[in-house]
Amino acid sequence: MEIVDAGRFEPAPDGAPQYLEQLRVPALSVGTYSIPAGTIDDQSPHSEDEIYVVVSGRGSFTSGGRTVDVGPGITLFVPAHEEHRFHDVTEDMTVLVFFAPAYTGSGPSQAAHT
Template sequence: MQKLSGAGVFHKAEPNHFAEHLRTESLSVGTYSLLAGAVDDQAPHHEDEIYVVTTGRATFVTPSGSEQVGPGDVLFVPAEEEHRFVDITEDLALLVFFAPPYSGR
């Protein structure tokens, strides 16, 4: 067992901040933080991804549509799909799961 202290907690170091908390052969877990009003400039990932909104509010946009998101919402993004958070009205913290582990760009 491993406890991930601080996972999903907002981090205000910069407008967009990603911190990885765990990496195994099959998945990785991190926290993605975006300040209210920030621009989410991420590119599509090579991995499937699940976001769990822990704090904040925004609109999540993909080619298939957009959704208002807030605490408790869970989002699935398949590998290579364009996606981003826009209209971030409250500091946003997301627990992020990647499978396989996040490789970066």
């Protein structure tokens, strides 16, 4: 067993969204994504399947041509290579992010997120 201390979830020092990875094994990686209200989530598609679990905050999410409102407790699945992004963030968001297999860095840098 491994206990992951994610620490405090915060945006990057410049106020932009930030992804921080907390755990990596070959089959899975887990991190937190902090998205301040009013910022732009400019992520690109990834080579891995991805699950988002919204912990706090509110906004909208578009993936696969569908847009939904999101808030605490919402879980989203995005298949590999699908365009997706959070937008219209009205309350600072904290999102748990699970990649399978582990995130390879395909797409944006980890500082910009997933």
